[in-house]
Amino acid sequence: MEETKDYSHIKGWGIDIDPENEPTYPIKKYTGDDHAQSRWERPSLQPIDVEVLHSNERPNVSAVFGNTLPPKGLSGAIRRFAFRYSENRYRHWLPLILADRIDMVEGLIEDLRRGHVPNILAEKGYKAEWKYNQRGVIKKAVAAAAVAAYLVLLLKRGRK
Amino acid sequence: MLAMNYRGPFRVRIDEKPYPEILHPEDAIIRVTRSCICGSDLHLYHGLVPDTRVGSTFGHEFIGIVEEVGPEVTEIQVGDQVLVPFNIACGKCAFCKQELYGNCHESNPEATAVGGIFGYSHTAGGFDGGQAEYVRVPYANVGPTRIPPEMDPDDAVLLADVVPTAYQAAEMGGIKKGDTVVIFGAGPIGIMAAKCAWLFGAGRVIVIDHLEYRLEFVKSYAQCEAYNFRSMEDPVLFIKKTTDWFGADVCIDAVGGDAAGNALQTITGRKTLLQAGSATALHWAINAVKKGGIVSIVGVYGPTDNLVPIGNVVNKGITIRANQASVKRVLPKLIDHVLAGRLDPKGIITHRLPLEEISDAYRMFSAKLDDCIKTVLIPPKATM
Structure with a gap:
């Protein structure tokens, strides 16, 4: 603990300490004993009955956690890989973004496997878009049709 | 129960999901009576937050009625009308002791840079959120706050975040x-x-x-x-x-x-x-x-x-x-400001939609349709 350390060998140690110079006020209730607070009585621990990935910047799983959607499939494997690296590394975050995109495809496959064909336009809220922005929807549809027609033309030319 | 279901960037729908369970002695189950779509939900909706898993339920601004409590919950009772701060905070760690309730160290295993947040990806703890009929609320002795009887529920839900x-x-x-x-x-x-x-x-x-x-x-x-x-x-x-x-x-x-x-x-x-x-x-x-x-x-x-x-x-x-707002720290003062009429939160609500219209609600808020500023979602079982 801080108070057991002896700094007498350092000339001038602590001479300018000013407990009032606390820039985190008012968002932090500064009590002057930050270092004494680093150990606390942990709350009861939530039983770990699903796979929980935890940051390697902490030694354990927090006392409570969300038990939703444990990692699975290819996206899950990528997430496990990501959690081998700290939050300081791109190797942590970029694989997680990749996993999210793969998860989206896996979700689509899962829907179809369960016999549910997702209504993607409805999920994207196109009913509201049509109600309040018909011109925008028509513009998008025309643009998409133009791009599709252009691609078909390109394909046809390629075959010749 | 009905709950929002994230399917990928710009795709959400309403689905049947299992009723939440008490998983920790300090958990409570809340029947949601109002929830909002927050501007920060749009970051999730747009696919900008890493580890946002398909199947997640968003929603960190909600109020409701206590339906069930765990054995160690003493501060709220079944039937109480409560507003729930968006931060999940244990009240015991060094950071909570310093009133940094947005930086709790016992509510998010997945990242140390942020405490647990309801419905805000696995980067914020992997908790389901309140855009649902029911939601699990951990550390129910710390976060949930009884809504004063004279307060309008539309004001109360905006005090969550x-x-x-x-x-x-x-x-x-x-x-x-x-x-x-x-x-x-x-x-x-x-x-x-x-x-x-x-x-x-x-x-x-x-x-x-x-x-x-x-x-x-x-x-x-x-x-x-x-x-x-x-x-x-x-x-x-x-x-x-x-x-x-x-x-x-x-x-x-x-x-x-x-x-x-x-x-x-x-x-x-x-x-x-x-x-x-x-x-x-x-x-x-x-x-x-x-x-x-x-x-x-x-x-x-x-x-x-x-x-x-x-x-x-x-x-x-x-x-x-x-910082993320330390909701619990500022709440007493803000309740006072609202009851005294110095702040009028519900004045910013422009849209009230049934929870079942979640896909349209997100689209309207994201695309700024119909002069949308703030949307409140009302679950079918809401009674207040």
């Missing part, structure tokens, strides 16, 4: 009597931050955005100045000119990673995810504040990096202050 975040934005600005405060963003947080800046004695409050209907709204709701950055060549130069060429005393970034206004930031931040969101508002805030001024950040960014002029922070001697 919007008002505390906006208030803390102004508080972190260290506003002194007569200060000029510039707020970037006229979304719900920016609008409310403008209102809160007056409570701290601001002399002038200026809001910058690009959506005319929101600028018109904030001008009248918060009795402040409001300007469209699309109508000016350079918003920073505009602020310098209107502050005797010094810059604002305090700038607040109330936008975060979804900011418009700079093509490079938009392409690298929002379209290609090379940055943790577009940092246009923060960039402007740093450059528009005066030397020795304070920049307060409550806009949400992802966990990687952003392009901001950090050299100017050093050269101008700027103080940057930021």
Whole structure:
């Protein structure tokens, strides 16, 4: 603990300490004993009955956690890989973004496997878009049709 | 029960999901009576937050009725009407003891940089959120707060995040009597931050955005100045000119990673995810504040990096202050402000939709359709 350390060998140690110079006020209730607070009585621990990935910047799983959607499939494997690296590394975050995109495809496959064909336009809220922005929807549809027609033309030319 | 179900960027739907369970002795189950879509939910909806898993239920602004409590819950009872702060906080760790309830160390295993947040990806703990009929609320002795009987539920639901975040934005600005405060963003947080800046004695409050209907709204709701950055060549130069060429005393970034206004930031931040969101508002805030001024950040960014002029922070001697709002800390004061009529949160609600219309609700809020500012979702079993 801080108070057991002896700094007498350092000339001038602590001479300018000013407990009032606390820039985190008012968002932090500064009590002057930050270092004494680093150990606390942990709350009861939530039983770990699903796979929980935890940051390697902490030694354990927090006392409570969300038990939703444990990692699975290819996206899950990528997430496990990501959690081998700290939050300081791109190797942590970029694989997680990749996993999210793969998860989206896996979700689509899962829907179809369960016999549910997702209504993607409805999920994207196109009913509201049509109600309040018909011109925008028509513009998008025309643009998409133009791009599709252009691609078909390109394909046809390629075959010749 | 019915719950929102995230299927990938720009795709959400309502689905049947299992009723939540008590998983910890301090858990409670809340029957949701109101929930909101927050501007920061749009970062999830747009696919900007890493580890947002398909099947998640979003929603960190909600109120409801206590349906069930775990054996160690003593502070609330079945039947209580409660508002639930968006932060999940244990109340026991070093950070909670210092009232940093947004930085709890016992509520999020997946990341150390943020505490647990309801319905905000696995990066914020992997908890289901309140855009559902029922929700599991951990640490129910700490977060949930009884709603005073005289309080309108529409006011109460905005005390879960919007008002505390906006208030803390102004508080972190260290506003002194007569200060000029510039707020970037006229979304719900920016609008409310403008209102809160007056409570701290601001002399002038200026809001910058690009959506005319929101600028018109904030001008009248918060009795402040409001300007469209699309109508000016350079918003920073505009602020310098209107502050005797010094810059604002305090700038607040109330936008975060979804900011418009700079093509490079938009392409690298929002379209290609090379940055943790577009940092246009923060960039402007740093450059528009005066030397020795304070920049307060409550806009949400992802966990990687952003392009901001950090050299100017050093050269101008700027103080940057930021945090997730510590809802529990500021709640007693804010309840008082609302009951005394000094703040009128429900005044920003523009849309009330059934939970079942969640896909349309997200689209409307994201695409700013029908002059949408704040949407409240009402589950079918809501009784209050």
